[in-house]
Amino acid sequence: MKIIACIKQVPDSEAKVKAEGGKVSWGDAPLVINPFDEYAVEGALQQKEAQGGTVTALCVGTESAREALKHALAMGADEAILVSDVALNELDTAGAARVLAAAINKIGGVDMVVFGRQTLDNGSGLTPAQTARVLGWPMLGLAGQIKVQDGSVTVDRVIEEGRQTVNAKLPAVISVVQSIGEPRYPSFMGIRKASKAEIPVWSLSDIGASAPAPLVTRTELMKPPPRETTVEMITGDSPAEIADKLADKILAEKVL
Amino acid sequence: MKTFVYIDHFKGEVQPASWEALGLGKSLGPVSAIVFGSGVDSIVKSAFEYGADEVFVADDEALKDYRAEPYSATLSALASSQSPDLILFPTTARTRELAAMSAVDLPTGVLTDISGLEANGDQFVATRPIYEGKLVEKTVCSGKPVMATIRGRAFPKPEADSSKSGTPTKVEVKADALTNVEGYSSSESAVNLGDAGVIVSGGRGVSNNPSLQPPTSMDERQAEIWRAHQGFALITELANMLGGAVGASRAAVDGGYIPYSHQVGQTGKVVTPDLYIACGISGAVQHLVGMRNAKLIVAINKDADAPVFKQARYGVVGDLFQIVPALTEAFRKKLGK
Numbered sequence: 001m002k003i004i005a006c007i008k009q010v011p012d013s014e015a016k017v018k019a020e021g022g023k024v025s026w027g028d029a030p031l032v033i034n035p036f037d038e039y040a041v042e043g044a045l046q047q048k049e050a051q052g053g054t055v056t057a058l059c060v061g062t063e064s065a066r067e068a069l070k071h072a073l074a075m076g077a078d079e080a081i082l083v084s085d086v087a088l089n090e091l092d093t094a095g096a097a098r099v100l101a102a103a104i105n106k107i108g109g110v111d112m113v114v115f116g117r118q119t120l121d122n123g124s125g126l127t128p129a130q131t132a133r134v135l136g137w138p139m140l141g142l143a144g145q146i147k148v149q150d151g152s153v154t155v156d157r158v159i160e161e162g163r164q165t166v167n168a169k170l171p172a173v174i175s176v177v178q179s180i181g182e183p184r185y186p187s188f189m190g191i192r193k194a195s196k197a198e199i200p201v202w203s204l205s206d207i208g209a210s211a212p213a214p215l216v217t218r219t220e221l222m223k224p225p226p227r228e229t230t231v232e233m234i235t236g237d238s239p240a241e242i243a244d245k246l247a248d249k250i251l252a253e254k255v256l
Numbered sequence: 257m258k259t260f261v262y263i264d265h266f267k268g269e270v271q272p273a274s275w276e277a278l279g280l281g282k283s284l285g286p287v288s289a290i291v292f293g294s295g296v297d298s299i300v301k302s303a304f305e306y307g308a309d310e311v312f313v314a315d316d317e318a319l320k321d322y323r324a325e326p327y328s329a330t331l332s333a334l335a336s337s338q339s340p341d342l343i344l345f346p347t348t349a350r351t352r353e354l355a356a357m358s359a360v361d362l363p364t365g366v367l368t369d370i371s372g373l374e375a376n377g378d379q380f381v382a383t384r385p386i387y388e389g390k391l392v393e394k395t396v397c398s399g400k401p402v403m404a405t406i407r408g409r410a411f412p413k414p415e416a417d418s419s420k421s422g423t424p425t426k427v428e429v430k431a432d433a434l435t436n437v438e439g440y441s442s443s444e445s446a447v448n449l450g451d452a453g454v455i456v457s458g459g460r461g462v463s464n465n466p467s468l469q470p471p472t473s474m475d476e477r478q479a480e481i482w483r484a485h486q487g488f489a490l491i492t493e494l495a496n497m498l499g500g501a502v503g504a505s506r507a508a509v510d511g512g513y514i515p516y517s518h519q520v521g522q523t524g525k526v527v528t529p530d531l532y533i534a535c536g537i538s539g540a541v542q543h544l545v546g547m548r549n550a551k552l553i554v555a556i557n558k559d560a561d562a563p564v565f566k567q568a569r570y571g572v573v574g575d576l577f578q579i580v581p582a583l584t585e586a587f588r589k590k591l592g593k
Contacts, residue, residue, distance in 0.1 A: 138434035243582030
């Protein structure tokens with residue numbers, strides 16, 4: 001089975017991101033593989049182990065994104081491809097989907113494309129379904145479990161209301177949630193292999209795509225307004241007394 | 257101005273934020289509701305009662321369960337023929353997919369999880385969180401129609417008026433599907449924090465009850481999870497007493513204490529309840545940005561220096577295993593339950 005894990009590089013979750021001159025800055029915080037995409041790589045590797053085949057990590061980004069791809073290689077991906085082009089600076093989600101779909105078509109013979117549920121930066125979670133739509137493949141979103149049998153795939157979708165079992169023929173696009181299993185740590189051998197790996201860089205012309213014009217654009221960037229609050233500590237001689245006072249305070253706020 | 261609002265439901269149960277979206281649409285001018293499914297007469301009726309001027313309905317066996325392809329194809333065809341300026345959705349697992357795919361068809365853009373929308377000339381400027389809520393952006397879509405999914409509880413819910421009614425307009429169904437829905441189970445992890453008016457959350461501290469004696473057959477890790485389950489049982493009792501939902505910090509989820517669907521503060525899980533009670537949560541940045549928009553925040557923690565107290569209106573420095581059950585009892589009396 002030929003499996004693609006789509007990943008993105010984002011500032012580390014611990015980064016103190018700021019709005020500076022209308023742009024996002026994260027100081028000297030490291031750029032890392034989007035944490036949700038580690039689950040995508042994990043899900044892809046599980047399928048490779050169950051079915052045989054290969055896992056290719058695919059990323060649209062700048063040169064720095066090689067590091068995120070190396071992380072996927074160190075986890076166990078067989079190869080990595082970076083799509084990078086100066087014309088790709090202003091992608092929206094649908095644009096990213098068109099570029100990814102073009103790269104997936106160029107790779108050819110793909111059975112399954114696995115995404116994380118969303119990214120830490122934009123966080124809209126639209127790209128997996130948009131990639132499926134551009135490819136014309138079924139979309140199986142928010143999978144907590146994946147099973148492949150006889151050319152079809154069944155996933156347990158984790159939705160607000162519970163779990164839904166959904167089935168489709170391969171090739172298919174899948175997005176995974178954390179229930180897929182904790183991402184494995186890169187092994188020592190994996191890290192060595194990744195450090196030596198040649199990562200091909202494809203331009204837009206390599207994948208036969210033109211730069212999609214963004215339809216969604218940012219006009220303003222702000223810090224969220226600070227929460228104006230001073231804490232009032234509730235004390236008492238016993239838990240019952242504290243609870244009684246606290247319950248009265250909460251009831252007086254009329255939030256129930 | 258022509259606004260459509262997609263009414264999202266699961267097995268006939270409407271996501272409350274659908275009506276909030278309808279209210280937002282109504283504030284901009286005439287509004288049409290969109291209802292897809294099979295046997296959805298009662299939802300159509302509700303849509304009129306909540307103020308829809310017109311209801312487009314696709315009621316067909318092929319739409320019995322939500323499936324991405326037939327739903328998005330039907331929506332895209334409707335949008336192409338009717339040319340609305342704006343389509344609003346509640347933000348759910350289904351609508352993210354549906355809006356995403358229709359936006360590829362039309363083509364247009366989707367503004368997700370918005371907490372504000374201003375009409376500026378013929379442009380809509382939406383406010384939405386990015387970087388796990390650490391920043392807020394204003395964003396516009398140059399495509400038509402503009403598609404936006406609204407955050408639950410960010411816009412007022414209109415009053416239903418049972419005297420209102422109407423005749424829905426039938427929509428052509430595009431039935432081509434690429435997926436089959438084989439089954440469904442509601443599970444203990446089923447939770448919708450976005451719609452919850454009250455959330456009681458637990459963190460790492462939930463596993464630290466020294467007075468509990470786990471069965472001796474358990475290893476250290478099993479014992480930790482066993483303890484945490486007892487702790488979350490107390491939190492669940494308080495949440496039930498207040499008619500609320502149970503939340504959790506990332507530490508509690510990573511510790512295996514509770515399914516991740518309860519996690520507050522991961523991307524997309526910014527919650528806005530009227531009351532948020534944080535128990536045994538010290539307050540990592542991601543968690544604080546996830547809950548800071550709650551109307552009233554109460555923190556219970558044994559560490560007086562925990563950052564969570566900086567966001568809270570009321571704080572208790574103490575043992576959550578004593579305070580939380582006492583608080584449940586106090587509310588039981590005061591609420592007459």
